[in-house]
Amino acid sequence: DAGVIQSPRHEVTEMGQEVTLRCKPISGHNSLFWYRQTMMRGLELLIYFNNNVPIDDSGMPEDRFSAKMPNASFSTLKIQPSEPRDSAVYFCASSSTSGRRNEQFFGPGTRLTVL
Amino acid sequence: AQSVTQLDSHVSVSEGTPVLLRCNYSSSYSPSLFWYVQHPNKGLQLLLKYTSAATLVKGINGFEAEFKKSETSFHLTKPSAHMSDAAEYFCVVSSGSSNTGKLIFGQGTTLQVKP
Numbered sequence: 580d581a582g583v584i585q586s587p588r589h590e591v592t593e594m595g596q597e598v599t600l601r602c603k604p605i606s607g608h609n610s611l612f613w614y615r616q617t618m619m620r621g622l623e624l625l626i627y628f629n630n631n632v633p634i635d636d637s638g639m640p641e642d643r644f645s646a647k648m649p650n651a652s653f654s655t656l657k658i659q660p661s662e663p664r665d666s667a668v669y670f671c672a673s674s675s676t677s678g679r680r681n682e683q684f685f686g687p688g689t690r691l692t693v694l
Numbered sequence: 695a696q697s698v699t700q701l702d703s704h705v706s707v708s709e710g711t712p713v714l715l716r717c718n719y720s721s722s723y724s725p726s727l728f729w730y731v732q733h734p735n736k737g738l739q740l741l742l743k744y745t746s747a748a749t750l751v752k753g754i755n756g757f758e759a760e761f762k763k764s765e766t767s768f769h770l771t772k773p774s775a776h777m778s779d780a781a782e783y784f785c786v787v788s789s790g791s792s793n794t795g796k797l798i799f800g801q802g803t804t805l806q807v808k809p
Binding site for chain 2: 676
């Protein structure tokens with residue numbers, strides 16, 4: 580298995596632009612998580628899906644952020660419009676909740692820089 | 695509610711000496727516990743996990759952790775540090791009885807290994 584795949588790996592954009600981050604979870608996993616990591620705040624859970632349904636989006640910072648999971652093999656995190664304070668590394672992770680082992684597998688992350 | 699506290703934000707050891715990274719958890723039920731490692735500019739990788747089997751858990755790269763219910767602790771140890779162990783370490787607890795896979799992350803401990 581290729582593991583969790585994220586694209587792009589690096590994104591540099593200007594303030595006000597729309598940014599879309601993509602994630603392909605491990606095949607067969609039914610939970611997907613979006614995290615943001617910064618020096619100031621550490622690792623924050625933004626939103627997670629179970630069986631393609633958003634379960635908890637309380638970590639999404641504001642309405643500029645949105646996430647979708649149209650099918651079991653794909654999810655997007657969109658920021659519109661982007662701001663410099665959105666600069667961070669965004670991680671996607673997936674897990675299988677069968678047996679309740681709950682181990683999450685992380686992708687390599689997308690490093691976002693908003694100028 | 696479940697929570698996890700990493701008692702040290704930064705630990706410094708000399709190469710070849712033991713490593714101890716401390717973690718205390720709070721959980722209203724029997725939890726699953728994990729340690730993840732993050733090397734600079736990399737994603738998170740699972741080191742080891744406890745899921746109510748043996749209380750002494752062995753992980754990758756010579757790391758171990760012992761689940762102590764009476765002390766609500768899950769400290770990470772390694773007998774002899776290697777330069778390649780320098781990284782950020784996260785103690786993690788499963789979020790609850792619901793089967794969604796959500797995890798609660800500690801704030802992280804930075805391990806520095808001096809030659």
